[in-house]
Amino acid sequence: MNKQQLANRIWASANRMRSKIEANEYKDYILGLIFYKFLSDNEVSYLKNKNNWTDEDLPDLVENYDDEEMVEMIDLCKNNIGYFIEYKNLFGTWLKSDGDFNVGNLSTALNSFDRLVSPQYQGVYKDIFKTLQAGLSKLGTDATAQTKALKELIKLIKDIPTDGSQDYDVLGYVYEYLISNFAANAGKKAGEFYTPHEVAILMSEIVAEHHKNKTSLEIYDPTSGSGSLLITIGKSIGKHIEDKNSVKYYAQELKENTYNLTRMNLVMRGIIPDNIDTRCADSLDQDWPIFTEGAEIGKPLYVDAVVSNPPYSQEWSANDRELDPRFKEYGVAPKSKADYAFLLHELHHLKPDGILTIVLPHGVLFRGDALKDADGEGKIRRNLIERNNIDAIIGLPANIFFGTGIPTLIMVLKQHRDNDDVLIIDASKGFVKDGKSNKLRACDVRRIADCIRDRKTIEGFSRVVSRDEIRENGYNLNIPRYVDSSEATEQYDIYATMFGGIPQSEIDGLSRYWDALPSLRTQLFANKADGSPYADVAVEDLTATIEANVDVVALKAKFADAFANFKQMLHARLIDGYDSVKDMAEMDAISQDIFARLHRMELVDPYMAYQVLADQWQSIMGDIEILQTEGFDAVRMVEQAYKMKKDAKTGEEMEVPDGMKGRIMPFDLIQQTYFKAELEAITNLKHRQEDIASELDEIREALTEDEQVAYLEEDDNTKWNKKKVQAHAKPKCFEAEMATKEKLVKVDGLWKESTNLNKKIKAAAEKLEEETIAKIGLLTDEEAKNLLQAKWIEPMFTGIMTTMNNEFIALESATETLAKKYADSLNSIEEQLSNCNEYIEMLTSQLVGDKYTLFGLKRHPLSGFIHLLPQNGESMPKVRFKGFEGEWSKVELCTISKKVTTRNTDMQYTTTLTNSAEHGIIDQLAFFDHQVSNNENISGYYVVEDGDFVYNPRISTLAPVGPINQSKIGYTGVMSPLYYVFRVDGVDTDYLSYYFKTTLWHQYLKDVGNSGARFDRLAITDNDFQRMPISLPTNREEQHAIATFFRSLDRKIALETARLDKLKQIKLACLDKMFV
Secondary structure (H helix, E strand, C coil): CCHHHHHHHHHHHHHHHCCCCCHHHHHHHHHHHHHHHHHHHHHHHHHHHHHCCCCCCHHHCCCCCCCHHHHHHHHHHHHHCCECCCHHHCHHHHHHCCCCCCHHHHHHHHHHHHHCECHHHHHHHCCCCHHHHHHHHHHCCCHHHHHHHHHHHHHHHCCCCCCCCCCCCHHHHHHHHHHHHHCHHHHHHHCCCCCCHHHHHHHHHHHHHHCCCCCCEEEEECCCCCCHHHHHHHHHHCCCCCCHHHEEEEEEECCHHHHHHHHHHHHHCCCCHHHEEEEECCCCCCCCCECCCCCCCCCECCEEEEEECCCCCCCCCCCCCCCCCCCCCCCCCCCCCCHHHHHHHHHHCEEEEEEEEEEEEHHHHCCCCCCCCCCCHHHHHHHHHHCCCEEEEEECCCCCCCCCCCCEEEEEEECCCCCCCEEEEECCCCCEEECCEEECCHHHHHHHHHHHHHCCCECCCEEEECHHHHHHCCCCCCHHHCCCCCCCCCCCCHHHHHHCCEEHHHHHCCHHHHHHCCCHHHHHEEECCCCCCEEEECCCCHHHHHHHCHHHHHHHHHHHHHCCCHHHHHHHHHHHCHHHCCHHHHHHHHHHHHHHHCCCCCCCCHHHHHHHHHHHHHHHHHHHHHHHHHCHHHHHCEEEEEEEEECCCCCCEEEEEEEEEECCCCHHHHHHHHCHHHHHHHHHHHHHHHHHHHHHHHHHHCCCHHHHHHHEECCEEEEECHHHHHHHCCCCCCCCCHHHHHHHHHHHHHHHHHHHHHHHHHHHHHHHHHHHHHHHHCCCHHHHHHHHHHHHHHHHHHHHHHHHHHHHHHHHHHHHHHHHHCCCCHHHHHHHHHHHHHHHHHHHHCEEECHHHHHHHHHCCCCCHHHHCCCCCCCCCCEEECCCCCCCEEEEHHHHEEECCCECCCCCCCCEEEEECCCEEEEHHHHHCCCCCCHHHCCCCEEECCCCEEECCECCCCCCCCCEEECCCCCCEEECCCCEEEEECCCCHHHHHHHCCCCCCHHHHHHHCECCCCCCECECCHHHHHCCEEEECCCHHHHHHHHHHHHHHHHHHHHHHHHHHHHHHHHHHHHHHHCC
C-alpha cells in the first residue's frame, strides 16, 4: 500500500467517524491499533519462521500454565520478542471472528499484553497502549456503539503494512497526515510540529557525514515527538554502519501519547529493544539521559549526536538554574523563551567529538544584547561563539513546517572544533511548492549537506564568517548580515532607454554563459562603432544562432560524451546486480558517479541532475525490493489492482477491484512495446467515438427552434430527449417532417454506431489485457531486463540530458529578453508616434459627415470613432470617408462565412488555443499557465487557421454575450468543439474583426440565445448564430479604409503605452542613480 492509498483509507474512515471521535484523538486510536497489528504480525512471523509453526498450529497458542509446552512457548516468545499474545488476542483472529468480536476483547487483550511483557523489555513496552486503553470509552455511548466504531477502525487498518518493507515511515506518515488534515488547531495548541521528512533527512545527512568513520553510534532526541528524526538518522547512518544494531537510540518526550508513539515507531522500524532507551518527562526539568548502573550511575550520559525540533519559544521554569551544570557556563534562557535552554541541554550531552543539529526560530540569532546583557539570550549567544560551539547556521525556506509560519533554521553545534569560524547558509530560496506549504527538494538537501561538508563560500548562498566579524557585529548572527540571497532588482540604463543599444554591463550579467562559450557573445552582440559601452543585436534569430554556435555544439557533445556509458553502468548496477543493491548506499554511489561525470562540466548544475535521480529512485527501489524479496520471477507476475470509489448509497470511499496490473511491469509499457498495432486500433475506435459526439453536437446546434423544443430536454437544451428521438426516427412513424426526420434518423444511427463501438472497444481492451497478461507471464529474462531498462533507466537518462537543454533554453530566453528590453528606445517610440499622429490626422481629414463628431475626431481621434459604423436602426454612419456614398447593407453572417468543421483527426496539430475576452486568440498554455486540454483527446477539436474567427459562448463582464475574435497568432492550432469557428470570404477581415469589437451585434445574440443549464454560457444554435445580421459598406474599399483607421488608432495606443513604460523605466533608473 503506497502513501496515497493509505491516505485515502484514513480520510475515508475519519469522515465516517467524525461524530464519534474528536479529530485530535482519532490519531491515537489509529496509531495504537496499527502498532498492535504489528506486534501480532511480528509474533506470528516469529513462530512461523523460527519455530516452524503453521496457521493450523496457531489456535494452540493459549495462556495455559498447566501445559508445559505452552509455558515453554510463552517464555520463548517473551525472551526473544519481549511479549506474548495468545491466539484469541491476535489481530488476525479478530478479523476471522468478526461477529463475536467486541470492545471488551480489545480491552482484555491490552491488559494481557501489559501483563505478559518480559521484565527486561518493560522500558520499551510498559503502558505503551495506555492512551488507546483510556480512550475506548469515547468510541461510543455504550459497548455496542464502541464495538461498531472499533470494528470500522480494524477494517481500515487490516491491510496497512507493518513489516517494515515499505519505503516510508508508516506511523510517522499517519501522524503527519492526521495532524495536517484535521487536527490543525489542536496540533498548534499542543506544539505538535511534526518535522518534515526532508528537514529530518538534512539533519540526518549532516550527522551521518560527521560520523561516517564510526562503527557504532548513540543518538538522542530530547523532544522526540513521533520519533521520525531518530528513525531518519538511523537510516542515513546506515550508509556507513552496516550493522543497524550498532546504533542506540535515546528519546525523551513530555506528552504521554506522543511518547508512546516514539516507542511504537522505533520498535516498528526493527530496532532491537536493547537499543531503545526512552523516558516520558520534561527534558528541561530534569537532566537526562544519565547512567543507570556502574561507577558513573546518576551522572550525565554523553552521546555521539543529538537531533531535535523542540517547541519554539516555549515558556519554561527558569528559576534557580544558574548552577545547573547544563547552563552555568553559558547562561540561563529567559523564562518566556526556552529555545536556548533546549540547545544547552542537548549540547551538555554531547561527547567531545559529537555533533548537534537543532531546529530553532530565527529569533535566537539576534534577540538580546550580547554586549550589555548580564544574562539571557544575548549572553548565551556570545558564550557559544567565544567557546567555539556554533559550527553552522542554515536558514530554511518559510512555511515548511505544518502548523507554524515561524521562520526556522537549523543550527549545527559541536563540543570541540579545530576552526573558529561559522558557516552561514541562506537556503530560504531552495524549495518547491507543495500545496499551501513549501518543501525542500532532494537537490536542496544535497546542496546544503555538501556545503556543510566542504565549508564553501558560495555567492548568494553561503559564507564562512570569521569570529572577529561576528564580534564586530555585536554577536548578532542574523543571516542577511552575512549572506545576501535577495534577487537583483531590474535595472534600466538611462542612455539605452532614451537612445537605444544594449548596455555592455547587462550583457556582462550573462558572464557564466560567455565563460563557457567564448565565441558566442561576439556572434550575438556587436559593439557600437562609436566606442560607447553599448552594443546592438548582431543577428536576426538569436535562438537559431545559439543552437548553431560551435561552442554550443561542442559543449553539447562534451555533455553527451560524459554520459556515453551511463545507461550501461546503471543497467549493470541496478538490473544485472539487483540482488546486491542497498538503498542508501546505492543511491549514494550513483549520485557520486553523476557528480564525477559533471566535474568541470560548464553550465549544468549537478544538483539538478541529482534531482532527476532522486525523483526516480523511490520507484526503482520499490521494484528492486520486490525482486530481492520474491526473486526475478516477480517480473512475470500480475496481481489485482484497486481503486478508491465512493459508495452510491452511503457516500463512503471504499477500495474496489480495478482490473489487473503487473507486479512490476506496467501494462502500458508492455503494450507500447509489444502491442502497438492493437493499441492503435483501439485509439482509432475511440477517435471515431469522439467524432460521433462532435457530429451529434453539430446536429443539435443546427436544430431549428421548434426542433429544439420537440427533441431536447426541457431543463437542459444541451441534452437530447432520447426516447422521443428514437420513437420519431422509426420508419413507420410520421410525426416529424421529412427534413426533421432525416436529422433524427441520423442521430439514431450515430447512437447505434456509438453503442457498437463501445462493445468493440470493450472487447478489444479485454483481449489486449489478456494478451498483455499472457505476455508478462512469458517474458524471457532478456526481455524483462530490456523492459526494466525502459522503465527505470531511460527516464533517468532523458531527465539528465534535459538539464543541459534547460540551460540553453534559459540562455535563449535571457538574450531575447535583453534584446526586447532596449529594442525600442524612447527616441524611436516618439518618432514613430509622431508619424502615426500625422497619418491619423491625414485619415481624419478625409472624413465627412456630422460636424460635431468630426470636430471631436479632429481634436482627439480616439473620441467618437464608433460613429464610423451605423448605430442601431441607422443605415449609414454619422461620418465616413470621402468618395463613399449610399446606404450600407445588412447581411447574415452565413452569406459571408462558413463554419469550420475540419477536425484534428490525424493529430497534426498539438497547440490548443483559447478565445479570451481580454487577450483574444492565444495559446491555452500561455493563458492558463498549464494545459487544460488533454493532448491525447484533441483529435475531435476544430482546426483553427490564422485569420479564422472564433466565437466563445462564455459570458463575462468584458464580453456579456461572449467574445468573437480573429486569430492573428501566425500559426494553426486547435480549439474545443464548444467554440464556433468560422472562415470569412468576400469581406475585409480586418473590418469584420473591428466590427466584432463593438456592441452592435450583442442585442441579436441576447434575443436568440439563452443561458440554458449553464448560466455562464450563452446557448445559441448554429442556425441562429449564422443568421446574425452584419452591417457592411457595399464597397470593399470603404471597409478597408475603416479598418485602416482603426489599425492606426491601435498603433497609437500601443505606442503611447510603450512611451509611458519607457518613462517609468527612466524614472526607476534616475532613482537608482540619484540616491546613495
